[in-house]
Amino acid sequence: MRADRLVSLVLLLRRHGRLSAAALARELEVSTRTVLRDIEALSTAGVPVYAERGRHGGFALLPGFQTELTGLNHDEALALLVAGSRRGGQTFGLGAALASAMRKVVDALPEGQRSTAAGAVQRLLIEPEADLLARRLVIEEVPDAIVAEVRRAVFAGHRLRIHYAAVDQPPKWRTVDPIGLVTARDHGYLLATRSGANRTYRLSRISAAEELAEPAQRPDRVDLDRVWQDRSTRFRTDGDQVTVLARVNPARRAELVGTALAVLAEESDADGQLRLEVTFQDSRHAEWALWQLGTNAEVLTPQWLRTALYDRAAAIVASYGVPS
Template sequence: MRADRLVSLVLLLRRHGRMSAVALAGELEVSTRTVLRDIEALSAAGVPVYAERGRHGGFELLPGFRTELTGLNHDEALALLVAGSRRGAQAFGLGSALASAMLKVVDALPDSYRDTAAGASERLLVDPETDLLSRRLVAEEAPDTVVAEVLRAVLAGHKLRIHYAAVDQTPKWRTVDPIGLVTVRERSYLLATRSGADRTYRLSRILAAQALAEPAQRPDRVDLDRAWRERSTRFRAGGDQVTVLVRVHPARREDLVGTALAVLAEEAGPDGRLRMEVTFQDRRHAEWALWQLSTNAEALAPQWLRDALRDRAAAIAARYAAPS
């Protein structure tokens, strides 16, 4: 506990510069007496922390003092920052850098921690490649050269030239101002602007990319999570959306909600099932979603959806009625 607190104390001084004992005590949730003992312990261990007396005094580190891991390079540090999702690091072309960085982190651990950490890591698995039904999660992939160029332009703040294959269109070259990269449900997207208008490009559809020397026209800071939510909202509001009235078993409600774009209305029926009005991206999306729920859901309207599900079920029944 104290070792963690000492590290936190050093990091606070690194981040904020001079801090009073009272401020440090508040951040660390300890008494000022404990802070003073910790400062003394740091000094005895060779950490160059000193006190500045007076009204605006406090404790601070000598200028230039740094605590460093064992030689992390730029890509390795970046990989650690996105390591909250192992697949995120892989999607952005940082998988090998992440592995290298983690080796350096393990090497920097004290001997007493290294074996414990290694053993603990063997008992934790995040985001495996298959689920409990052995369904393999297939991620969309883009060529490494494309990912590297896109990432270079995003981080450097330069314009990007991409050869993009939109759905049902001939691939075309276009120059964009990259904003950031987002990975969601095994798909990666480039958020950018083109001639000032927001654009979103699926990374797997970028056939070639070239980072240009010209600076991108974009704000210095970006809230990527907010930008993604706004674009998602606009996407759901457009297109050929359809609204469907469904009767669904309560146990499968979350499965339906997880595939729909939005739930417009919901009420419990006299038979215990839920009557829900939901929207889907298009007709194909609606038919697919209801088919997944089998007899646990029934499309009540529109009629074209009932007809499509009936015809599909009839075709399956006819196929299995004959001997194999």
């Protein structure tokens, strides 16, 4: 751990030229006392780091000092920098490690390509925090200590005890066999088995975790993408599904189909509207999806959904009152 931090310290000084002990401490997420000890260790090891006194002083490397990081061409480094701009590292508690890795990637580039790569990354945006309608993504915060414990059990192949709160249930301890970690729409999930049955746990609902010494009962190899697809399919096809028949403005078809589980039938009416028969996970899913379309959709059946949408609209009208 300290060796990685020392390398990161050198890379920070190479990139910025001169930094104060306080600035280095913020970047490395340690105390200034630790930074001073690391500076002394680097000097003892022969790294030419020196202190500049005064108001704008700090620590710097002698001009021309070069670390040896090779084997990465410009496009490979750019691909890693772009991948590092996504939030998966934060979801799995690897934010600090990701920042350190990105500093090493930048340092690996030849001098003339560093500014080019940095400028290119500024021209690419991966999964922004808000869409074109200004709807912000809800990013779940999971304590690093919990994520680290879960991650260790997954990588080591050990059983895991988690204090988990399922939906509408009080939290309780469970012992599981971890298979892998998945991030989807900025939510983290633990894929596991419990007593031989497949289980999926949302990381944000784990309040405590403990890696056990006992080996996990799981296969040596796993196709995590296939496992996730299979569980997603079972999730969509289980539960109290609802079938809805609706007339929809063709311009909003993609929006409705995109949130539905399946399209059972589709035809055009004489007035150009589409008549769609679609299924949803449950009643709440159906009501939410049709409400998003406003006057661009009319539910024909079932009657209870028509009533629910009418009640929603009536409540809004009542809250504004009759215009004078």
